Amino acid sequence: MKVLVTVLPKPSVLDPQGAAAAEAIRHLGLTGVGRVRIGKVIELELPDSTPDSEIHRIAKDLLSNPVIEDYSISK
Template sequence: MKARVTVSLKPGVLDPQGRAIRHALDGLGFPEVSDVRVGKIIELDVVEGTTEEQVAEMARKLLANTVIENFRVELA
């Protein structure tokens, strides 16, 4: 089975990459974009029966830095 961890910057944390992307989008003729936040998706192959809590523990211990990032776990 698959687990998917979506890691995103916490609200309020400055995102220089997102800002650069917003600027580039503006240059491409998309002035309607007011903000861009960059995150990442980490897909894990895990054994059947792995729980959401186990994956969340992986996220807390390594996959996300909870000082600056939030994460969301989905199992599929």
């Protein structure tokens, strides 16, 4: 099974890359864009029998820093 793990900075954490991207969008003359956050997407190929608990463990303990990042999982 293919699993996507999306990792983004927590809303309370400063995201200078996101702020720079938002500013660049405004400089293009585009309006209506609010906050921009930049993160990463990791694609995992796992056996269909992999329990959700193991997927969450991989995401929490290996792919993200739970102090400053949130993650979400899509199958």
